[in-house]
Amino acid sequence: MNTSHSQETPTGEAPGHVPLRLASATQTLPPSATLSMNEAVAKRRAAGRETIHLGFGEAAFPLHPLLKTALAEAATHTSYAPVLGIPALRQAIAAYLARKRGLTCSADHIAVGPGSKPLLYALLHILEGDVLLPVPSWVSYAPMARLAGRRVIGVQTEPHDHHRLTPQALAQAMTRARKDGANPRILLVNTPSNPTGSMFDRADVEALACWAREAEVTLISDEIYAELAHGWREHISPARFYPEGCIFTGGLSKAFSAGGWRLGYAVLPPTMAGKEVMQALRALASEIWSTTATPLQEAALAAFTPHATIEQYVHRSALVHGYVAGQLYTALTRLGVPCPRPAGGFYLYPDFSPWRSALQERGIRTSQELAHYLLEEWDIAALPGSVFDEEPTALRLRFSTSLLCEPDRATSVDEREAALWSLLDQAETLQLTGKKRRLSLPALERAQARLTEMIQELDRPGTSHVQ
Numbered sequence: 001m002n003t004s005h006s007q008e009t010p011t012g013e014a015p016g017h018v019p020l021r022l023a024s025a026t027q028t029l030p031p032s033a034t035l036s037m038n039e040a041v042a043k044r045r046a047a048g049r050e051t052i053h054l055g056f057g058e059a060a061f062p063l064h065p066l067l068k069t070a071l072a073e074a075a076t077h078t079s080y081a082p083v084l085g086i087p088a089l090r091q092a093i094a095a096y097l098a099r100k101r102g103l104t105c106s107a108d109h110i111a112v113g114p115g116s117k118p119l120l121y122a123l124l125h126i127l128e129g130d131v132l133l134p135v136p137s138w139v140s141y142a143p144m145a146r147l148a149g150r151r152v153i154g155v156q157t158e159p160h161d162h163h164r165l166t167p168q169a170l171a172q173a174m175t176r177a178r179k180d181g182a183n184p185r186i187l188l189v190n191t192p193s194n195p196t197g198s199m200f201d202r203a204d205v206e207a208l209a210c211w212a213r214e215a216e217v218t219l220i221s222d223e224i225y226a227e228l229a230h231g232w233r234e235h236i237s238p239a240r241f242y243p244e245g246c247i248f249t250g251g252l253s254k255a256f257s258a259g260g261w262r263l264g265y266a267v268l269p270p271t272m273a274g275k276e277v278m279q280a281l282r283a284l285a286s287e288i289w290s291t292t293a294t295p296l297q298e299a300a301l302a303a304f305t306p307h308a309t310i311e312q313y314v315h316r317s318a319l320v321h322g323y324v325a326g327q328l329y330t331a332l333t334r335l336g337v338p339c340p341r342p343a344g345g346f347y348l349y350p351d352f353s354p355w356r357s358a359l360q361e362r363g364i365r366t367s368q369e370l371a372h373y374l375l376e377e378w379d380i381a382a383l384p385g386s387v388f389d390e391e392p393t394a395l396r397l398r399f400s401t402s403l404l405c406e407p408d409r410a411t412s413v414d415e416r417e418a419a420l421w422s423l424l425d426q427a428e429t430l431q432l433t434g435k436k437r438r439l440s441l442p443a444l445e446r447a448q449a450r451l452t453e454m455i456q457e458l459d460r461p462g463t464s465h466v467q
């Protein structure tokens with residue numbers, strides 16, 4: 001008779017025996033802060049708590065009809081596609097980058113993957129060396145680098161300089177890292193930036209590229225928001241100035257409002273070394289994700305093939321994101337909240353340190369506590385600067401403005417989509433009339449009003465306000 005059952009714990013495990021153990025790298029790995037916040041907001045809303053959602057960056061315009069049709073037509077294509085992507089899509093992306101960004105690359109230098117995020121993670125596994133990351137940086141870079149067994153070296157940026165990444169700061173970080181025994185060989189940057197909304201200008205890009213070349217560092221440039229420049233600053237890839245040492249990534253998630261489609265690409269240098277990295281990427285991808293979903297690759301072909309209405313859709317999305325981010329930025333600066341002017345994407349990075357004393361009187365000393373205060377006292381969901389690797393006591397938050405376009409009264413998917421299409425239809429008049437034209441966006445107005453109330457409350461006599 002088998003007696004082992006009688007010795008099992010109520011959960012079915014034998015005493016003293018733990019059948020599942022976590023590897024040390026994942027024992028302390030929390031879920032991505034952005035995805036967790038989105039789930040927390042969904043729970044609050046389901047429980048009837050109205051929440052102003054500035055906590056999740058999702059481009060949520062309706063899908064362009066040509067992409068919808070292309071996906072429907074490809075639905076029956078159930079075979080595995082080539083690991084690095086279908087040739088027609090890789091060619092279309094190369095032509096798109098030449099047309100839109102003046103970059104010369106061929107299909108052979110392009111890898112398609114299930115989102116740019118796994119491609120970035122794969123690259124961090126493949127390339128040699130430790131990783132230099134600007135502070136603040138997107139939430140996933142540091143965990144990805146650490147999971148790939150790399151040391152992360154933060155490169156300090158200054159809020160009063162709009163978090164610009166300078167060669168001086170890079171050189172200092174490099175010297176410090178080498179003293180500590182690290183071997184930084186990769187610099188990962190993001191323009192337009194999540195979390196700051198800033199973009200490198202031409203001089204910044206040239207200086208960065210020049211520094212990376214001299215330091216013999218591979219520059220990975222995450223350009224997922226490139227199409228969403230708001231119009232006052234041109235997106236320039238460092239690949240223009242450092243083609244032999246720059247890898248850049250992009251995809252459908254932001255410009256085409258198709259994050260859930262999970263389709264991204266990476267562009268590698270047109271060199272022998274680039275070819276070797278491509279072979280390693282192919283090998284790694286073949287062992288992990290095999291291929292990107294075939295129907296999605298075929299549908300993505302429509303996104304990257306020249307088509308006037310698709311180009312208009314992307315342009316209009318950028319204008320509306322720029323309008324919404326710009327309106328909230330104006331409201332914040334009127335309230336005296338320091339914040340870099342947004343240039344692309346849909347993020348703001350306000351600094352609440354002028355209210356440090358007033359916040360301290362409420363027991364708030366860290367950005368984490370500040371984010372908690374906004375959520376619990378003001379029903380505003382935002383992310384603390386600490387998840388972007390900032391010092392815990394830096395009182396900065398990341399506001400995502402993309403969901404402020406959401407219509408208030410839509411009672412069906414069709415109504416919601418109609419409201420968002422109407423918003424896109426008004427985008428060009430916004431551009432023509434500048435700030436004179438106003439869109440009616442209830443979620444944006446609520447966010448502005450709530451933040452005004454909050455700052456007024458912090459300013460009230462009895463609470464000190466240090467500038």
Ligand SMILES: Cc1ncc(COP(=O)(O)O)c(C=O)c1O
Pocket residue numbers: 057114115116117118138190194222224250251252253259262263264
């Ligand atoms: C800076 C940055 N890079 C990459 C991604 C992910 O892109 P993808 O959907 O292509 O994986 C995001 C999404 O939030 C992002 O903000």
